[in-house]
Amino acid sequence: MGNISQAMEWFNILISVVPTDPEVLAKMGDMYVKENDVTQAFQSYSESYRYFPSNLNVIAWLGAYYVDCEIYDQAVQFFERAALIQPSESKWQLMIASCFRRNGNYQKAFENYKKIHEKFPDNVECLRFLVRICTDLGMKDVHDYINKLAKAEKNKELTATENDIQTEVKSGTPGFVKYEVEKIDTNISHPKANLQKKQTEFEEDWNEDINSLLP
Numbered sequence: 500m501g502n503i504s505q506a507m508e509w510f511n512i513l514i515s516v517v518p519t520d521p522e523v524l525a526k527m528g529d530m531y532v533k534e535n536d537v538t539q540a541f542q543s544y545s546e547s548y549r550y551f552p553s554n555l556n557v558i559a560w561l562g563a564y565y566v567d568c569e570i571y572d573q574a575v576q577f578f579e580r581a582a583l584i585q586p587s588e589s590k591w592q593l594m595i596a597s598c599f600r601r602n603g604n605y606q607k608a609f610e611n612y613k614k615i616h617e618k619f620p621d622n623v624e625c626l627r628f629l630v631r632i633c634t635d636l637g638m639k640d641v642h643d644y645i646n647k648l649a650k651a652e653k654n655k656e657l658t659a660t661e662n663d664i665q666t667e668v669k670s671g672t673p674g675f676v677k678y679e680v681e682k683i684d685t686n687i688s689h690p691k692a693n694l695q696k697k698q699t700e701f702e703e704d705w706n707e708d709i710n711s712l713l714p
Contacts, residue, residue, distance in 0.1 A: 506530060521551030528557070537564070555581055562594065571598040589619045596628065605632055621651050 510527050517523060524547035531540035541564055544557050552558070562577035575598045582591035596611035609632050615625045626648040633641035 519550050521547040521554065521557075524550070525554055525557050528560070532560075552580065553584055555584060558584075566594075566598065566601070569601075571602040574598050589615060589622050589625070592618075593622075593624060593628075596625075600628070600632070605636060608632060609636070616647075620647075621654060623648065623651050623655060626651055 507527070507530055510523060510530070514520070514523055514527065524543050528540045528543035528547060531537075531543060540560075544560055544564075547554065547557050548561060558577050558581045562574045562581070565571070565574035565577065575595055578591050578594040578598065582588070582595065585591060592611065592615045596608050596615060599605075599611060600608035609629070612625055612629045612632065615622065616629060619625060626644055629644045630641060630648055632638075633644055
């Protein structure tokens with residue numbers, strides 16, 4: 500705590516000399532977060548963003564702050580900014596859809612999740628939310644998304660297994676393991692999911708952990 504207080508004193512001196520330095524302001528925000536001073540952290544991060552609106556850590560914190568305050572329209576603006584900076588990163592678009600869902604705008608959330616699915620067809624998190632929304636809204640598309648989710652989860656599991664085996668091969672694992680890797684059929688067909696069982700599972704409530712989607 501003493502080190503943080505001393506560092507804060509130096510940063511306050513520094514910011515008096517360069518009051519518009521976004522990096523210094525962001526560092527001050529980091530230290531306020533460590534001291535659980537959300538108000539001062541918000542002020543520092545907001546100023547940092549004003550002078551440099553491309554720091555993803557700052558953008559993510561501000562977006563999460565507005566989610567915590569349940570001011571979802573403001574949160575969306577920050578996550579949209581992050582999505583522009585990192586268009587190939589699905590988590591920002593998932594957060595945008597999440598804001599619409601949390602705000603009760605399920606149709607808008609559904610449309611966003613559909614767009615995410617088109618861009619990231621193997622994204623398991625997106626498919627889970629599509630299943631949930633379709634189930635809640637009584638949409639017939641739910642069966643299609645349940646099947647897609649089952650396939651995506653299976654592919655994810657297979658990919659993880661292949662990566663583990665290939666890592667072992669590179670680390671000098673005996674040759675028979677390499678032979679097994681070569682035998683793996685990545686186009687293997689998967690049995691149809693038990694729709695009734697899957698639908699029952701997704702009828703259970705869950706709370707999305709925002710921290711799992713943020714840096």
